[in-house]
Amino acid sequence: ETGVTQTPRHLVMGMTNKKSLKCEQHLGHNAMYWYKQSAKKPLELMFVYNFKEQTENNSVPSRFSPECPNSSHLFLHLHTLQPEDSALYLCASSLGQGSDTQYFGPGTRLTVL
């Protein structure tokens, strides 16, 4: 185990549903990340939080809404998603935003019907 947990591991939702993904890290890190992983594409960085402050938003549609209440927890709130949003959503953490080593959670496999 890497010290980064994600729930749920699998999620199926309709296009009109609202759901949330949760990430928790037990490593004492200060930076947390959301990535989207689709088949045959590089990992896409979505959001970065450093010391609870959002520092990067890589042109992510507003139907994805992140929340970071403290340095150990990160949420991704989902609403009115599209089928093309189906992917593996990975959370990662690192000591600080500039750190070169990131630790990943197991991911949430999301299917949008």
Add this chain to the structure above:
Amino acid sequence: QKEVEQDPGPLSVPEGAIVSLNCTYSNSAFQYFMWYRQYSRKGPELLMYTYSSGNKEDGRFTAQVDKSSKYISLFIRDSQPSDSATYLCAMKDSGNTPLVFGKGTRLSVIA
């Protein structure tokens, strides 16, 4: 031109073979180079880390960086079925910038 190029495979080799995985990149400012291994239904885990040019060895794994050619490699000796996974290269510069990942190469080692 994409920042990091990595052949997605799939690559299938017999057990015991030497495996060579590669990435090329375009940003000469990259200084930190990593290889992550991702098993099916799991998140990526850090496998090898190299700073700047040179080789680094860890057991059956060797990471090589050639900054003049903007080319990095991961060699796996005496490959095992347990090495079957997707291998992602990642790299960054020295600034407060995010990691840049390759697409990943899917490797199957056949017993």
